[in-house]
Amino acid sequence: MTSETPRRRSGGREARIAHRAAAHVETVPFLTRTMAPFEVLGEEGLSLLEENAEILLQEVGIEFRNDPAALVTWRAAGASVDGERVRFPKGMLRSIVQASAPRVWKQHARNAERDVMIGDPYTVLAPNYGSPFVHDLERGRRYGTLHDFQNFVKLTWQSPYLHHSGGTICEPVDVPVNKRHLDMVYAHLRFSDKPFMGSVTHPDRARDSVELAKIAFGTDDLTDKPVMLSLVNANSPLVWDAAMIGAARVYAENGQGVLVTPFILAGAMAPVTIAAAATQTLAEALAGMAFVQLTRPGAPVVFGSFASSLSMQSGAPTFGTPEPSLLLYVMAHLARRLGVPFRSGGHLTASKLPDAQAAYESATTFQATLMAGTNFVLHSAGWLEGGLAIGYEKFILDEDQCGMASTFVKGVDLSENGQAMDALLTNGPGNHFMGHPHTLRNFETAFYRASTANNDSYEQWLEQGSLDAAQRATPVWKKRLAEYEGPPIDPGVDEALLDYIARRKGSFPDSDV
């Protein structure tokens, strides 16, 4: 047996591609990591940051603005309240969080097969969040619409590698600000059956999200069944405002998950150093998570960190650089020590295009996200331009990387077939393995097959039009949307959802705040 070409199935290239595509769509509801996270600080450094956060909480404290009820909650819990400023005795917030916040919890999906586990050793990937603009290669950059929003819900639902439908995947700018949450929640419930996120821009919108979820899940009480995980951001530095605290309260009262994320551009919302940004993030997140636990002990939380460095040129956030990666590793470790699930990272970039900059920055961020052992990942697919835009092609390219993560986290197969000693001992020096029975038995499933990479010869690639990765991604998302067939929904439930939305939309005037 010497150098051989691999055996080919009959039916030519098309048949092979179809066969591969079929083999490809193995849906994993979430990732289960098999290796210990990468760590950049030891016990001494981590303790120092924890102690610094306690000093900051005790001496400076946090402002809870325009929410008198929150101040009542804090006073009752033993904090010192001075106006809207709340100061915390050392260790108080950590004790509150550790007393009742679950280490791991299940977020239920409309389809139970798509339930996800939030916490170690699991990783749940969700798409982009919050972009006002949408980008594709043909139409360029433009404001997002409800149609775009629905498209991304559909693309996410179709993806075997995104486990969660996300929340505000893009802003549907064509719908009034005070009503678009209804259309967004409806889209997640109607066009997907993966778990999703509720609205946080006003407590009333959080309540609407809960009511719609009750209809969809056919229950009057969701308190013991988390079906949403919703994102509240601190108003860094050291401020929690009424909208976010109000939304967090609604979700906590209803037993729904709250993702507590300080949003830090180091140099603006925090000092420019990694250690200080970590200290502040920990302090702000502890306050948010403890507030949730005081509101309803045991309510599911996630410790979030969104942190980036600033460009000196433009003051804009930068991504894929070393400092945000280091900070991500530190925060993930601090969350593990605290004992709560952690969210950060994604495929982040400042680039305006799905070009090399976008991919270097995104891949570097995503590798740190994975290696750090992040449990919930927003912005796993689509993010462009520092979050100002979501790209259709970027979504397709990122999603392929998410697929690779599903293989990576499984680690190395050490079974007898994985060791392949039969092949190694029988093949002999100088003989290729292409025709070996072990190879033939394993070749179809041996390697992750990137759907967006071109591995053809240069000449083949020239013949096919010399397309770059982004150009090749355009027909992929178009084809997928054209082929979309959604998950089933009970017509009565659908009608009830639409009724609720129509009633609510008619009950107050449009507004753009």
Add this chain to the structure above:
Amino acid sequence: MTSETPRRRSGGREARIAHRAAAHVETVPFLTRTMAPFEVLGEEGLSLLEENAEILLQEVGIEFRNDPAALVTWRAAGASVDGERVRFPKGMLRSIVQASAPRVWKQHARNAERDVMIGDPYTVLAPNYGSPFVHDLERGRRYGTLHDFQNFVKLTWQSPYLHHSGGTICEPVDVPVNKRHLDMVYAHLRFSDKPFMGSVTHPDRARDSVELAKIAFGTDDLTDKPVMLSLVNANSPLVWDAAMIGAARVYAENGQGVLVTPFILAGAMAPVTIAAAATQTLAEALAGMAFVQLTRPGAPVVFGSFASSLSMQSGAPTFGTPEPSLLLYVMAHLARRLGVPFRSGGHLTASKLPDAQAAYESATTFQATLMAGTNFVLHSAGWLEGGLAIGYEKFILDEDQCGMASTFVKGVDLSENGQAMDALLTNGPGNHFMGHPHTLRNFETAFYRASTANNDSYEQWLEQGSLDAAQRATPVWKKRLAEYEGPPIDPGVDEALLDYIARRKGSFPDSDV
């Protein structure tokens, strides 16, 4: 103090950019990592692979082809020799390597300030190696020439982030195969003063490399002064051929570093599984490194692993996928257990262009390279098309990522300034940090400044021509080459090098093998 824009120095954008560029060029001769590597297997799995490699070496063994002297060496060392097949009692090769191979060693450069340490906890970054083709955006893909080779030596010398001049950065196809090594070694010695690699395509060419190095370093004996690290590849599976073994012998006899690298496309040169590819790589590398140690105990070696998966479509190697990353982590760990420096990874891609595919694959590979704790990294800059081409723009983009690594490996600054408790305790809730004295004191040096990323606003970026990352890299390499002023060289030494080369070139006819 509320939201402020960052202070700007007078002199406008140009002056700021010049200032930054000046601050930027801080040359670090090599990276010193401060964190433990990421590991994907535990003791049990690693022992299993080590045991499997010993079984493979004992039962199947390795062929040493067309080099009778190697068989004499092996017989004398206690191996069983049958024809050209050499079988090794369990543990023999490991004992030989561990008895004399240095864990860490210094490769001397022509300029002592550029000496590098090879081994833990250091990482040395070297450019692309071995590509017959060259790519740039304006001229497209073409065969490499000596002019291109010299250009890449110059670009590497100018880079603050590449520590090593490398070897066959591209093939100078316009020079006869049997003479081009003379021009390549000369270029490394003349246009750079960083450490470099010698020729390995024939033992005579290795000897020429040693002779030229003796002239450049002004000595008749380099045996105690490693000034080259040269790459020998096994002819996998389980074969070492005469050219590589012969070159390794010449370098070992002269005390020069040998980088022993099985080159594995899993599914072709090894079974398709990670565990089996690791087993075979370990076996082949042990044989190569032990041969070097038998030739000259204490001669510096590096355990190399180049491993990739195969595309089912084209049979071409694929990069940036999960299996090569897992294998890289495993091999790095096996090398640490053996106690020798490790080489793998780089910015690898199958893409034909410096596009998003290239960057995802490169960044993913490079992150694994770094996180695994790799000690010597070939292909850190420029690699395209599975190594068939080196790209000018790709080189510039990759190099920026190498710069980020220099910041990342330093880890988190926990000094008083790093903790920034003064800033955190004095700034107060809701106040931006942009004008804080701590920020102003640290802003210039706080963050790695990517030279190839565009972080401007969408509108600024439009005004500047909507260029993608690759397009922006074209003027960078052109400007740098235009501004190149090489390191000094003694005119007498230069003359002696050129004399040697002229004499050798005249002493045998041109040949293309």
